[in-house]
Amino acid sequence: MVDKKLGGAGLRGQSAGETALCTVGKSGSGLTYCGYDVSDLADNATFEEVAYLLFNGELPNAAQLDAYKSQLMSMRDLPKTLKEVLQRIPADAHPMDVMRTGCSFLGNLEPETDFSQQHKAANRLLAAFPAIMCYWYRFSHDGVEIDCVTDEDSLGGHFLKLLNGKTPSDQHRRVMDVSLILYAEHEFNASTFTARVCASTLSDMFSCITGAIGSLRGPLHGGANEAAMEMIQKFSSPEDAKVQMAGMLERKEKIMGFGHAIYRESDPRNVIIKAWSEKLAKEFGDTSLYDISVACEEYMWDTKKLFCNADFFHASAYHFMGIPTKLFTPIFVCSRLTGWAAHVMEQRANNRIIRPSADYIGSAPRKVVPISER
Numbered sequence: 001m002v003d004k005k006l007g008g009a010g011l012r013g014q015s016a017g018e019t020a021l022c023t024v025g026k027s028g029s030g031l032t033y034c035g036y037d038v039s040d041l042a043d044n045a046t047f048e049e050v051a052y053l054l055f056n057g058e059l060p061n062a063a064q065l066d067a068y069k070s071q072l073m074s075m076r077d078l079p080k081t082l083k084e085v086l087q088r089i090p091a092d093a094h095p096m097d098v099m100r101t102g103c104s105f106l107g108n109l110e111p112e113t114d115f116s117q118q119h120k121a122a123n124r125l126l127a128a129f130p131a132i133m134c135y136w137y138r139f140s141h142d143g144v145e146i147d148c149v150t151d152e153d154s155l156g157g158h159f160l161k162l163l164n165g166k167t168p169s170d171q172h173r174r175v176m177d178v179s180l181i182l183y184a185e186h187e188f189n190a191s192t193f194t195a196r197v198c199a200s201t202l203s204d205m206f207s208c209i210t211g212a213i214g215s216l217r218g219p220l221h222g223g224a225n226e227a228a229m230e231m232i233q234k235f236s237s238p239e240d241a242k243v244q245m246a247g248m249l250e251r252k253e254k255i256m257g258f259g260h261a262i263y264r265e266s267d268p269r270n271v272i273i274k275a276w277s278e279k280l281a282k283e284f285g286d287t288s289l290y291d292i293s294v295a296c297e298e299y300m301w302d303t304k305k306l307f308c309n310a311d312f313f314h315a316s317a318y319h320f321m322g323i324p325t326k327l328f329t330p331i332f333v334c335s336r337l338t339g340w341a342a343h344v345m346e347q348r349a350n351n352r353i354i355r356p357s358a359d360y361i362g363s364a365p366r367k368v369v370p371i372s373e374r
């Protein structure tokens, strides 16, 4: 038996390799990307700067950033055949399935034929993901065939304009930027590890990212922001939230958006997105969902010493910006793609196939009994 207390279950506490991209919950450094604290990046950088950092190891200077943003803007449009595929996906499909299909299909049309194209493949996906999500969403929900190119020079602004068909406010652009920075990278989380395992077989970038999307989809990982939204919308008031959460804990249900595999006392991303959620609630003109969220946070800490992870206040923040709940986890994909692709590149640079072993707990050796005698 794997001894859970020794950290065997879920590989908890075991190092599975080296990375120069990120620290998570390390004493003295907390959450850093290539040495930069995440709160420093959220205050002083844009998402495109962070993407450049993860792909190149250094922040860009002004000229490099301009060139990078222009490059990404030039890669946004979708091939006609991909649009046709997206048109055929029904409105009740889960958008994470749409992202998975969109990523995989693009890999058929524009395959990464050798690893010298890895930056091109990663940037193409980065540029195209908002359009994959919004083209399908607007076509299947509103019957509108949107133009996949906008004049918004940030990925966050581009996404909001594709979704709403109008120029976003500066505040909403900035919140998207911060959110994309917070979600960009997180060491050996489940989806990134999926991407690295796939990369270790020398597979292509599109396969690595498609697999990672599948891992992120689950409610124990990226899907928690959507699940948290569904939960808080059921609570009628802060008091009701506490009563209902008590029942959920009693029934041993997981409260989505709380707890973490690595952090023990807090997730450093929470304080940042929570502050934005509060600002957006005031702008929205109705703070009740924010107040309910704060009550959830207090209740979970007081009763279980469980804290909000990055997903919890993202739910209300996205909601206040008018983003449909179904699109919450796909936005995470648009951001985390940067971390995934950077890890794929890092794995390839010093590769050995990832192949751990398992402790066997099955039956003792036995002989096949002929089927007629079973």
Ligand SMILES: CC(=O)SCCNC(=O)CCNC(=O)[C@H](O)C(C)(C)COP(=O)(O)OP(=O)(O)OC[C@H]1O[C@@H](n2cnc3c(N)ncnc32)[C@H](O)[C@@H]1OP(=O)(O)O
Pocket: 219, 220, 221, 222, 224, 253, 254, 255, 256, 257, 258, 259, 260, 261, 262, 306, 309, 310, 311
């Ligand atoms: C961006 C991200 O992906 S962040 C993670 C997003 N996921 C979620 O929000 C889903 C809800 N949270 C969880 O399911 C878990 O906290 C995980 C998956 C994030 C981490 O799982 P683990 O590392 O196994 O959690 P951990 O070992 O800290 O759990 C300790 C105890 O707290 C419980 N617990 C942990 N999180 C929660 C929660 N959200 N609700 C209720 N109980 C919880 C566990 O069941 C466990 O109880 P037990 O000892 O009786 O079995």
Ligand SMILES: O=C([O-])CC(=O)C(=O)O
Pocket: 024, 183, 185, 186, 188, 189, 190, 221, 261, 262, 309, 310
């Ligand atoms: O690190 C993890 O296990 C999950 C997480 O917070 C992330 O991927 O952002």
